[in-house]
Amino acid sequence: NAGVMQNPRHLVRRRGQEARLRCSPMKGHSHVYWYRQLPEEGLKFMVYLQKENIIDESGMPKERFSAEFPKEGPSILRIQQVVRGDSAAYFCASLNHPTDTQYFGPGTRLTVL
Amino acid sequence: KQEVTQIPAALSVPEGENLVLNCSFTDSAIYNLQWFRQDPGKGLTSLLLIQSSQREQTSGRLNASLDKSSGRSTLYIAASQPGDSATYLCAVAQVGGSEKLVFGKGTKLTVNP
Numbered sequence: 001n002a003g004v005m006q007n008p009r010h011l012v013r014r015r016g017q018e019a020r021l022r023c024s025p026m027k028g029h030s031h032v033y034w035y036r037q038l039p040e041e042g043l044k045f046m047v048y049l050q051k052e053n054i055i056d057e058s059g060m061p062k063e064r065f066s067a068e069f070p071k072e073g074p075s076i077l078r079i080q081q082v083v084r085g086d087s088a089a090y091f092c093a094s095l096n097h098p099t100d101t102q103y104f105g106p107g108t109r110l111t112v113l
Numbered sequence: 114k115q116e117v118t119q120i121p122a123a124l125s126v127p128e129g130e131n132l133v134l135n136c137s138f139t140d141s142a143i144y145n146l147q148w149f150r151q152d153p154g155k156g157l158t159s160l161l162l163i164q165s166s167q168r169e170q171t172s173g174r175l176n177a178s179l180d181k182s183s184g185r186s187t188l189y190i191a192a193s194q195p196g197d198s199a200t201y202l203c204a205v206a207q208v209g210g211s212e213k214l215v216f217g218k219g220t221k222l223t224v225n226p
Contacts (some may be wrong), residue, residue, distance in 0.1 A: 033213060042218040048211045056211035108154040
């Protein structure tokens with residue numbers, strides 16, 4: 001059973017470009033969380049999704065950021081018009097039931113030049 | 114608002130020593146508490162998960178305790194090894210908060226040969 005997969009592992013964008021981060025949950029998992037780890041900071045919750053639904057986006061910046069988890073395919077975190085402050089490691093986690101262990105992917109390290 | 118604090122921020126010990134990492138949280142309304150390990154530039158590996166009704170969990174040389182009423186958890190590592198060097202993160206899943214994880218900033222452990 002493959003673990004949580006994220007790609008790309010490293011992403012470099014120039015200011016103003018778009019970044020698309022993908023997360024494939026573990027097989028059978030229908031819950032996905034996205035977290036962001038800024039340099040020298042702890043991980044912070046961004047958004048919680050189930051298939052085709054956003055359940056909690058209270059941690060998402062109000063502008064430029066969006067997330068989806070379609071019926072088929074990976075979950076996508078999309079950042080439009082990236083700025084240098086978006087440089088961070090973005091992790092997704094999946095689980096089968098909300099109170100179970102969250103299994104984390106290896107992360108996508110975004111660098112904005 | 115839930116806040117998770119980990120003390121110390123960094124710890125350096127000689128190989129073979131037993132050690133304790135501390136985690137405290139401000140809101141006792143949690144589903145569970147998890148300890149993770151993060152290696153530099155890598156994702157998170159779940160070490161132990163303690164449900165709110167449990168007092169402790171053990172895995173190999175690791176033992177984690179939970180005192181929900183006082184808002185404290187400890188991670189005990191026996192007979193430390195250089196391979197234990199990593200950052201250890203504590204996280205709580207909040208009741209009524211989409212079960213998202215709230216993380217501490219971590220304890221960076223260095224075990225010297």
